[in-house]
Amino acid sequence: MSKIKSLVLGSAAAIVAIGGAQAADLPVKAKAVEYVKVCSLYGAGFYYIPGTDTCIRIGGYLRAEVTVGGNASDNTFQNGDSALGLRTGNQYQTRGRIMVNIDTRTATEYGVVRTFGAFGPQFTSATSNTPGAPDTQGNGGMRVEAAFVQFAGFTFGRSASAYALPWNGAPGNINSGLMGGPNYDAGVNNIQYTWQFGNGISASVGVDGQEQANRTGLALGAFTLATGAYTNAYVAPNSVDVVGNIRLDQAWGLLQFSAAAHQVDASYYIPATATSGHPGDKWGFAVTGALQLKNLPTGPGDDIKISGTYTEGALRYVLGQSGATPLNFNMVDGSSIVALPVADGVYSATPGSAIQLTKAYGLNGAFNHNWNRNWSSSIFGSYTHVDYNGTASFTLCGAGCNPDFNVSQLGLSTTWKPVKDLAFIAEGSWIHIDQNMTGAAIVSAGRTFTYGDVDRFSGIFRVQRNF
Template identity: 50%
Template sequence: MIRARTLILGSAAGLIAVSGAQAADLPVKAKAVEYVRICSLYGAGFFFIPGTDTCIKIGGYLRADTTFNGAVHGGPAWNSDLGQQNRYRDYFVSRSRLALTIDTRTATEYGVVRTFGQGDFQFNNFGTSNPTTLTNFPAQASNALNVAGGGYVAVEFLFIQFAGFTFGKSASAYATPWQGFPGNINSSLLGGQNTDTGVNNIQYTAEFGNGVSASIGLDDPTVWDRTAVYNLSIPGAIGANGTGSNAYAGTHAPEIVGRIRVDQAWGLFQVSAAAHEVSGSYNTLDAGGVPSAASEISGHPETKWGGAVMAGLQIKNIPTGVGDDIKVDASYAKGATKYVIATSGTSPNFAMFGDSGFGYQSVGFGATTDGVYFPGAAGTGGIALTTAWGVRGAFNHNWDPYWSTSLFGSYSSVRYDGGTNDNLLGAGTSTAKGAYCAAFAASHPGQALAGNAAGAYTCNPDFNVSQLGVVTRWTPVKNLTFSGEVQWFHLDQKMSGSSVFTATAPKPNALYEFKDQDTVLLQLRVQRNF
């Protein structure tokens, strides 16, 4: 009996053990996998961020540029060592860039909420080996650009859009959609405004239907919208290259900008306007525009408001070919020269050297300012605003799906109030030209009413600049493009005669003829978009 009971209990225990082992081997039910879903609401490339109703697109491009006889990204040899054509200049300069963009969008009851950002990972050199020039760069910049394995990150657009508003670093409400690139690949086509990498702003856009819209905004002018204000009374106000030290005061007011645009199947037309504050620091400054112990009690010139207007036009579907178009914009500015002499960076001053028929060399100068002032009863009576106007455009033609060509050009003019040699004709320093020429004469002897004799010249700081170029692109496969661009640049300066002066080193003290200047560059590019 006992044996039977033991056998039964042992068998039961065995069955329980086997049953437990089998239960442990049963698969556990896995959690559902959430696959990435395509978001078709905003075009190709968007997908939903898992677990959210927000769509995201990651894109960008990789680009390699080489410019011959010019600065990085197609800047002409219009100043510095390139303008001098001396031994420190690089005959060519290259830049490699990886641009990454992140675009997120979420549908809400107020409309789409959008964020956008772009970072550029890039490497290039300075285009010069001049130790004097290199010391002007911040230490971290020279370390990043001038060492093997270096590089830096540049930040372009960073903005939020909500209910018609845009907050952050974005294109100005003043700008055209093509910015400074109606057909060119270089970032130095003058003749109009350019905020192609974004400016800190707040703006609002209203859509009225049928392609009609209006925008108004407040832009931070500190980086993008200022050139320089010269105090022409300071010692050495105008240096060897015809430029002076910047005496702008701090930023007190934003740019007030706006536009009205019509964008339809035939093309686009818009009118833009901007108000720009021009302010000087102090009446008394030391050499180089440095403040002194007497600056604050010396007073300052009265702040003035300048501004700019622009009209832009694009004509599509022209009979020369499918996808061909013409883009053109024209600008006028008073005290806001950056709206005409604009690049993707700072506005250039011009100091170009070339051959001469009788002097050591010839030279052409062009100082880019928003205004100048000469304090005192016999001075300009405040800031004399600089006038500028320009026009630029391009014709873009597609030969076939793989080849395209753009012909582009620009013309710009900068004018200072007053007449030639005003400081010698009784006007003294009361006009912008009179004050500038008085300061220019201190570093460039020989100013006379007639500049016919060697070492004598007539003074006029006005200048014009012209550009003409052509770019041809080959796209063998989708999103991969090879480009070659040739650009001619002409400086039409208004000085005449010659002067014996000490030019910026390594140039010697010698007789220089004032003369118009020309330069040509070649830019090559390969770019892969993704």
Template identity: 45%
Template sequence: MKVVKSLILGSATGLVAMSGAQAADLPVKAKAVEYVRICSLYGAGFYYIPGTDTCIKIGGYLRIDTTFNGSTVYDAPAYSGDSGQGNRFYDRFQSRSRMALTVDTRTASEYGVVRTFAQGDFQFQNFGTANPAAISAAPTVLGGLNNATLSSVGGGYVAVEYVFIQFAGFTFGKSSSAYATPWNGYPGNNSSFLIGGNDSVTGVNNIQYTAQFGNGVSASVGLDDPTVFNRTSLINLSIPFGTPAAGTNGLGTSAWGGAFMPDVVGNVRVDQAWGLFQLSGALHAVNGSYNVLGAGGVPVTGLTPLTDSVLSGHPETKYGGSVMAALQIKNIPTGAGDDIKFDASWAKGDTKNVIATSGSSPNFLMLGGVPGQFGPANSLAFGATTDGVWLPTANGGDGSIHLTESYGIRGAFNHNWDPYWSSSLFGGMGWVRYDDTARANICADFGAVVPGQGITYSCNPNYSISMLGVVTRWTPVNNFTFSAEAIWTHLNTSFSGSAFFTPGAPQPAQTWSFANQDTVSLNVRVQRNF
């Protein structure tokens, strides 16, 4: 019996010893998982990147647009190209599907918040007003690779809007200009083509600094790269232009020189509970290349070596610019959240800040009596968007750049009917004016190609274009909106009378009368923000 007890006690002692040894060999307890933490410093949607003190927000939207009787998606009126002519190459509707993805990071530092921001637009569209058959037969119709060409079956492309860094009051990269208002070209509209003022909503390469003075008062100054965004045509009138279809402007050839200085821009702004007031200004260099282009260093047969570009000389650089005043009024008695926004602009040699879109500025050509246009049959109106024109002395001019003057106004009244429905009534207008010398030179060139000037018709390249629109939105679910927008566009010409010529293929040479033109476009949109 004693032996059995000894065996049992010995076995138990051994088991205890073994369990103690195994317990000693167990791994150290794992650290708690670091879950994503909400970052409440910079508003809703931010969270800390795990293991860092940097906050990040991923956002964006998904948007589907269709425009009827427009020249491109986003409700561009039918005021140029095939749509302005109403010919059979013109697609009667254009569509685009887009997903915009934004990445916003913030990090606190002793110098203030360090911020990075980027937006890329993943999108697919139809060809717009460029007929696929024409592109296939003559790819140069597009003037090179066009984003619409990338929207082939199964294709699409990515457009980069904003990419910038902010630090200690400075902004570096592609962002809205320091000249722009907070609403850019969108006081209440869906359209990316509202005439009347600056619109850099898609971003320009720039460096800018903003100083905050307290009580909502701030000032910004910046240097913008003008080459991609803030240049319209600079016309050398000595180069043959044919008919108004050449560039749809009836002038010569654009002949910019290389950029040698950025645009100097800035604003002073007051933000208060009642709204906003802002004054903006810009300085813009306008420099031509050469009086003769395309000789390539080899004299033209039968002419002298003076036809070489360098030997032909060039006009002196001129300096223009623009100013803008903007006002927003909140808390108006029509309803909660209602407001009025408008801005007024004047420019000389900086026409993009009046005849603006989120892309390039259009030249205008509209025919009457064709599908989608409401002017008289066999009539037309056209207008050139230019920063300036010049005629070399060898061609009878004074050789100086004559800066184009323009001024505009635009705005909107925004009203909320209830938490689900809202509407905006908006409009804009731009005027383009040439001085006496520029008008005489332009008309002399035009008269050399289109006979009857001073007899059957009078020439004046000044014009105005106006737009009036309304958009209504329904938001059945938060951040999910259906909207419909209609725009009436009116092109007012200063030409009068009639002449025998062709406004360009595929239109025939016949008698065309000069008359004001009208068109209407419609846009429908579905958008989900996230």
């Protein structure tokens, strides 16, 4: 009887164990997978960030290039050892860069809230070496072109100024030193507001922080006759630049007018102490008109872009370059030398002297032509005139001298795109400086040059992959 009882109890235990094992093997309902969804509201490449109603697009480019006769991005040498033809200056420069763009947008009851950033590392080879150290290392760093928030018509952060043209300083070129107008391809810290009136009409107004994007230098006293260098007496910015534009976009092209007010504020007289006093601040200004013509009879996608700029006390608006505008032109061509100051204004060390604002005007533009789906070319150029008044000229270099000058530029760029988003670009640029100084100047190593007009050339080959 006890054996039967044990057998029954053992069988029951086995059945329970088997049932438990089978229960453990039953499939558990999986958590739903949240797939990434395409966001078609804002164009190609956007998708919803999982779990949110925010759309994001990640893009950018990778670029490799070599420039001969100039700084990176085909900026013809304008001063320094390389422009003087010294063996301590390189005659070419290389650069590698990757730029990442992150664009997010969220629809709200106040309209779309947008954030945008464009940033990335780059490495640029050295252009000038010291004797005995021929292997001077280049430099790497982070470039931030944009970092802004847009909300209800406002833009806060780093972006192109409200003064900027839609094509910035590149109507058809990759040359980062095209003059004759403004350039904000590296951005500026600002706040701006844009009105959309309909029918392609808009207007923007903003304030820009003063930095290399909107000022050159302020000359205190005379400049060095052999180099064009001077004592830069700009003080730390005390005011923002007030800027704005009115714009018309149509199927035939674009028309825009921009204006800016720029404060020129000086340091102390000599001796440079708080008790020496300083000249009163002055406000300069700049205005630009720009035109784009599309639908040309020369072919689909062809266009013409032109602009004209006038300024007093704000040369950066007419000598716009990517990065810092040079404070002097110091270049040689054969036996001729150019040694000229580039300054928003001039004042002397004598207490009571006032700032003399520099006047300038310029033109630039390009014709862009598509040969076929793979090949395109652009011809571009500029003309700029810089004028120091009589008082400024006497302060800079005494009686009888004339530091006024003209700059002309001309270039040709050709692009081959064998496949989508991959471009091979070759560009050549010429710069001519027409100056009015006379006499001779000792530059270095006992070399004697005569003041005269100078021509220089540069070229670039670039490979760029957009993504």
